[in-house]
Amino acid sequence: AQVTDVAIIVVAADDGIMPQSVEAISHARAANVPIIVALNKVDKADANLDRVKAQISEAGLTPVEWGGDIEIVPVSAKTGEGIDSLLTTILLTSEIAHFRANPDKAAAGVVIEAQMDRSRGPMATIIVQSGTLKLGDVVVAGSSYGKVRALFDDRGKHLRLAKPGTPLALLGLNEVPEAGDKVQVLSDEKVARLVALQRTREKRVEGLASTRAGGVDILQQIAAGHIKEMNLIIKADVQGSLEAIEQALKELNLSTARVRIIHSAVGGVSESDVLLAAASEALVIGFHTRPDPAARRAAEERKVEIRYYDIIYKLTEDIELALSGMLDPVYEEVVRGHVEVRATFKAGRVVIAGCYVTDGTITRNDEARVFRGGQVVTTGRISSLKRFKEDAREVATGYECGIVIDGFNDLKEGDVIEAYGQQRVS
Structure with missing residues (x-):
């Protein structure tokens, strides 16, 4: 959500909407960014565009030609058909959304990923969002800092500078930053060191003070009237249970707050569900299903609350009590x-x-x-x-x-x- 301007969902014209497609759509909608659907493999004999468009509409994305606002562009990665149209659609969408950045100021961006390179030291992959990043600039990224020693593009080519929208690898930080850290150019290395040190202290204090944030805090904020909408991610064992839960939640009608289902699917709670919950400040509901080890670790790291139920009325009762500000203290599994x-x-x-x-x-x-x-x-x-x-x-x-x-x-x-x-x- 921090770095995405436009989301492109790729759907195969022969296979149609798959579970991972629905998951990608949920992530894009939670990030509240414009969505373009690239309908790939249109060159195949068994491609059925009308069937797939109907599936896309059922997933909540109504095509422009059907009166909606989602551009669907038929393409073929194999033959190159429709690629120019896709690029034109991206440019038009960007123009409509009025994406602008000033290149004539100190650079700012976001860390996408970072790692410790054995031969070159800490390396961060970043996207420049505004300004121009140059060799020799002093930068701070989260609680790390340093002077830019080298910049590389996606092909490993050395760069002298990078303008807004440029993805690149950066060398020169004193330690490996975290994904999502803000990158900022500062006046000198002394200031950058002080800023990084202050952020390290703040992070340590937050870790000590917040033993359990996430879902419980969301419920408490709803009870206090600070939040008017409860975001939910629902995973169930079978489709029938999922449909029954969604219908029961839609029937909840309270003046204090409302339920918004960010994503729902059949299967166990996955790491991707937890990441989506963290990004959208949502509760994860598992009905007759459990998280895998990766999801459990991610929930602990990102302080995402996962609640488990095996009776629908108990689930809806808890949600209704939470929305009305009457939910009793809870025990966590x-x-x-x-x-x-x-x-x-x-x-x-x-x-x-x-x-x-x-x-x-x-x-x-x-x-x-x-x-x-x-x-x-x-x-x-x-x-x-x-x-x-x-x-x-x-x-x-x-x-x-x-x-x-x-x-x-x-x-x-x-x-x-x-x-x-x-x-x-x-």
């Missing part, structure tokens, strides 16, 4: 760890799972979910936990153990057991 079932054994009527702890620590009497093929098949309690036939109170990462799930005897090799508990967060 904390995942203790995961184990992989590698074998199963029978002891009378009880099935014992021979497991390997892949992460975290598993404790006897933890609540647990059993996943099979990425879907939850049951929830229960770890009633028995053993190590080499001996009862164990807990088993850590990297160790094997035997597990019995209370009341569930259909464990199979390849199942994943997730142990979890509850922790009060507000």
Whole structure:
């Protein structure tokens, strides 16, 4: 959202809208930028433009020719057909949106990504948004600073200067900045050092003061009347549940605030969902579905709240209470760890799972979910936990153990057991 002026969504004319297409559309709409759809592979015999345009319209993007505001440009990356039209559409869209930048001032931009190059040191890929960046300029990027020693374009060619809209790699910073950091040219290196030091202190204070921001803070702000719209990202196990949830949320009609569904899809909560939630200040709702490890890590790093439900009325009840400012203090679910079932054994009527702890620590009497093929098949309690036939109170990462799930005897090799508990967060 910080660096995008126009979003181009590429959709294949033969395959049509795919789940990743819907996800890309959700990101672009959340960023509130103009959208152009490039309808690729129009040279193929099975390309069906009308069918794909209908799918695009169903995804919430109405073509200009159907009375909407979305330009759809047929192209072929293979033959080059329509590329000139696409470029012309981008220029016209930019003109209508009145994108302007002054090149005659100190440069400013944003870090897209950064890394430590073994031979050249900290390297940041940035986009210049205004002004002109030149060799020798003193820059500050987040909490890093330095003098520009070298500039490279996307092909590795050396540059002496870069004007607005130019993507480039920059060498000369004292440390690796973070993606999203603002880049600014300052008068001298002493000032840049002081600014970087102040930002480092501010970041440290924020980290200590904010143990848990994100979704809970959003709910509290709604309760206080500071936010009038609740952004949601909803993931469910099946399409029927997803449609029922969306319909139930649309029926909520309160004067204090309203619900806006940024993105909804079938499947587990992904890292991309968390990144979208962070960008749009949204709550993530998982209905009969769980986040993958990458999503869980991203949620912790970006302080995004993920709420889990298995009953629709409970979900809508919580959202309604939050919108009306009456939501009670909540307990957050904390995942203790995961184990992989590698074998199963029978002891009378009880099935014992021979497991390997892949992460975290598993404790006897933890609540647990059993996943099979990425879907939850049951929830229960770890009633028995053993190590080499001996009862164990807990088993850590990297160790094997035997597990019995209370009341569930259909464990199979390849199942994943997730142990979890509850922790009060507000």
